Amino acid sequence: MSEALKAILVRDLRLALRAGGGAGIGVMFFLAVVAVTPFAIGPDMKLLARMGAAVLWIGALLASLLGLDRVFAVDQEDGSLDLLLIAPLPLTLVAAAKGAAHWIATGLPLVIAAPLLGLLLGVEPAALGAVALTLLFGTLALTFLGLVGASLSVMLPRAGMLVAVLVLPLAVPILIFGVAATEATARGELFSAPLRLLLALCLFFLVLGPLAAAAALRHARD
Amino acid sequence: MRLIVENLACARGGRTLFEGLSFALAAGEGLRIVGPNGAGKTSLLRVIAGLLAPAQGRVALEGAEGGAGEASHLIGHQDAVKGALTVEENLEFWRAMLGGGAATVETALSVLGLAALAPFPARVLSAGQRRRLSLARLLVAKRRLWLLDEPASGLDADGLQTLSRLIAEHLAAGGITVAAAHGAPDVPGAREIRLGGGA
Numbered sequence: 001m002s003e004a005l006k007a008i009l010v011r012d013l014r015l016a017l018r019a020g021g022g023a024g025i026g027v028m029f030f031l032a033v034v035a036v037t038p039f040a041i042g043p044d045m046k047l048l049a050r051m052g053a054a055v056l057w058i059g060a061l062l063a064s065l066l067g068l069d070r071v072f073a074v075d076q077e078d079g080s081l082d083l084l085l086i087a088p089l090p091l092t093l094v095a096a097a098k099g100a101a102h103w104i105a106t107g108l109p110l111v112i113a114a115p116l117l118g119l120l121l122g123v124e125p126a127a128l129g130a131v132a133l134t135l136l137f138g139t140l141a142l143t144f145l146g147l148v149g150a151s152l153s154v155m156l157p158r159a160g161m162l163v164a165v166l167v168l169p170l171a172v173p174i175l176i177f178g179v180a181a182t183e184a185t186a187r188g189e190l191f192s193a194p195l196r197l198l199l200a201l202c203l204f205f206l207v208l209g210p211l212a213a214a215a216a217l218r219h220a221r222d
Numbered sequence: 223m224r225l226i227v228e229n230l231a232c233a234r235g236g237r238t239l240f241e242g243l244s245f246a247l248a249a250g251e252g253l254r255i256v257g258p259n260g261a262g263k264t265s266l267l268r269v270i271a272g273l274l275a276p277a278q279g280r281v282a283l284e285g286a287e288g289g290a291g292e293a294s295h296l297i298g299h300q301d302a303v304k305g306a307l308t309v310e311e312n313l314e315f316w317r318a319m320l321g322g323g324a325a326t327v328e329t330a331l332s333v334l335g336l337a338a339l340a341p342f343p344a345r346v347l348s349a350g351q352r353r354r355l356s357l358a359r360l361l362v363a364k365r366r367l368w369l370l371d372e373p374a375s376g377l378d379a380d381g382l383q384t385l386s387r388l389i390a391e392h393l394a395a396g397g398i399t400v401a402a403a404h405g406a407p408d409v410p411g412a413r414e415i416r417l418g419g420g421a
Contacts, residue, residue, distance in 0.1 A: 007318035011307065018306045079300025086271055086291035087319050221273050 004089040005097045012101030015074070022070070023105040026063040027113050033059035034117040045122050052123035053182040056131050057138070059117075060110045061175055064139050068146040069163040071102050072154045072217065081154070081217070091217060096210035099147045107139035130185035134198060138178040141202040144209030145170055151213035155220050174201055223249045223285040223366055225270070225398050230279035232265045239265055240417050241278065249366075249396040252389060252412040254403055261418025263402035264299070267369045270400060271296050283367060294367035295320075299375075301356040305345030309336055312344050313358050320363035330361035334384065350376040360388060368392060370401040 016023040037055050038048055075081040084094050114135050115128040123131070149166040153159035177198040184192030224246055231241035239262030247253055255263045268274040270281050272291035283290040303312050313327045331337045334354040339347065347355065353376040360368060368389070374382055389399055401412075 003318050004321070007315050011304070011311070011315045014311065015304060015306050020306060077300075078304065079298050079302040080304075082268075082271075082273055082296060082298060082300075083302050083316070084319070085273060086294065086296060088292055088321050089319065221275075 001089060001093075004087070005093060008089075008094060008097040009101045009104075012098055013105055016101065016105035021105070022067055023109070026066050026106045027109045029066055030059045030063040030110055030113060031117060033062065034120055037121065049122040049124060052118055052121035053127055053131050053186070054179050055121060056114050056118055056123070057135070057175060057179050057182065060114060060135050060139060061142065061171060063110055064107055064142045065146065065164045065167060065171075066160075067102070067106055068143075068150050068167065069153055069160040071098055071147065071150040072213075073150070073159065076154050085217065085221070091214035092210045095147055095151070095213040095217070099144050099210060099213075103140055103143040107143050110139055111135045124186065126188070127182065127186035130182045133185060134178050134182045134195065137198050137202040138174055141174050141198070141205045142167075142171055144205040145174070147209040147213040148216065151216040151220070154217060174198070177201065223283065223396070223398070225290065225367060225400070226280075226282045226284065227270070228280050228282075230266075230269065230281065231277040232262055232269055232274065233277040234262075234265060238277070243279070243415075243417075245413075245415060247398050247400070247413075249398060250393050252393050252399040252401070254401055254412050254414045255417060256403060256414060257417035263417055264371050266417065267296070267298075267371050267400060267402055270294070270367075271369055286366065290367060293365055294369050295360050295363070295365040296369045296371075297356055297360070297373050298371050301352045302359075303344045303347070303352050303355055305343060307344055308341055309344050309347070309355055310340040312355060313362060316359045317362040320359070320365075322363055324364045325361040327362060330358040333361060333388075334358045335380070348376075350378055350381060353377055354381055354384075357385060357388070360392075366397050368397060368399040368401075370399060372402055374403065 015021050034055060041048060072081060075084060085091060111132055114131050118128045118131055146167050149163040152166060153162050156162065177194045180194035181192060181198045184194055226246045228244050230243040232239045255266060257263055265274060269276050270290055271294055272289045281290055283293055286293040310327060313330060317327055331340055334357055336351065336354055336358065339351065344355065357373065373385055377385060392399060
């Protein structure tokens with residue numbers, strides 16, 4: 001069983017990182033959002049620094065929605081999904097492994113890029129670390145929540161917009177507690193209430209996302 | 223081991239494709255499903271695999287744990303081949319995913335005549351070569367029931383011969399094959415059912 005899990009992880013990472021896989025698109029989009037923000041707001045360094053964490057979170061949230069619609073659709077299009085459905089590995093674990101691979105290829109780069117992009121916005125050093133910490137849990141929660149949207153839209157062509165519309169309302173709590181946790185952590189509070197709520201959301205979606213995605217994929221067959 | 227199909231009916235989008243279909247296959251028996259386009263050949267294979275719910279009736283595989291799907295290899299219209307991965311990586315993935323335990327990737331590729339292409343990305347394969355790669359899945363994991371949907375499409379004369387040989391060997395080893403076909407390769411002793419067209 002663990003061999004099959006590893007096989008999915010390795011295959012999806014290879015597909016994401018090779019030419020045409022689209023792993024870099026999220027980071028490029030994130031960079032674009034952060035880079036244009038100072039032009040829109042103006043050269044007020046104090047304002048930028050105060051808004052910085054929130055801008056980083058918005059950018060990372062939107063960037064992580066970008067490739068979600070392809071997670072299961074690529075396997076649907078070439079017939080792989082049928083074979084995954086009748087494979088010995090439970091479909092919930094297939095979905096979890098695909099979610100993990102998608103997060104490593106698209107979510108983790110956002111976490112790593114966030115502190116660097118924060119420098120562009122003049123975010124304070126303490127807040128840079130806080131943003132990276134909260135985005136680590138935040139992107140994980142977003143990816144596994146996104147699995148549900150990705151599986152619901154698997155039979156529909158060009159479902160990118162639909163996935164964003166489906167996922168965004170449910171992603172709002174992650175954004176709220178994520179930004180609040182960033183501010184609390186930057187002030188030096190170690191385990192603030194918003195951070196604990198963010199962790200709770202992360203665990204909730206880590207468990208529920210693959211379960212719901214597997215149910216939706218099975219249902220989509222008929 | 224026996225595959226039993228009882229009073230099966232299948233409907234797609236409200237239209238009944240076939241109904242009242244019953245047959246049983248014992249170990250070592252092969253079945254050909256023939257019929258015009260749209261008669262429900264692919265749907266029948268997908269119902270047996272458990273990918274489609276039947277409108278009526280049941281499919282059972284006696285003597286196998288789990289459903290018929292887990293005990294079967296499915297070769298569909300789509301090849302389940304990723305162009306960005308090499309030929310070898312494609313087959314290695316399915317070997318790990320399906321539980322392996324049978325031929326190695328190298329052996330399977332050389333049986334299907336793809337050994338020389340192993341390190342190349344699968345996107346350079348022709349349609350017939352993709353089909354061969356897809357058929358190589360049959361060898362890397364052991365399954366008693368083979369569900370083959372137009373397995374011969376795109377294959378050349380040599381490929382057809384290999385396919386016939388693989389099917390014959392599978393049947394001789396006590397397996398069961400159900401193949402949808404227009405011009406299927408001749409399988410010794412294969413039974414035939416006809417869907418649609420007044421059957």
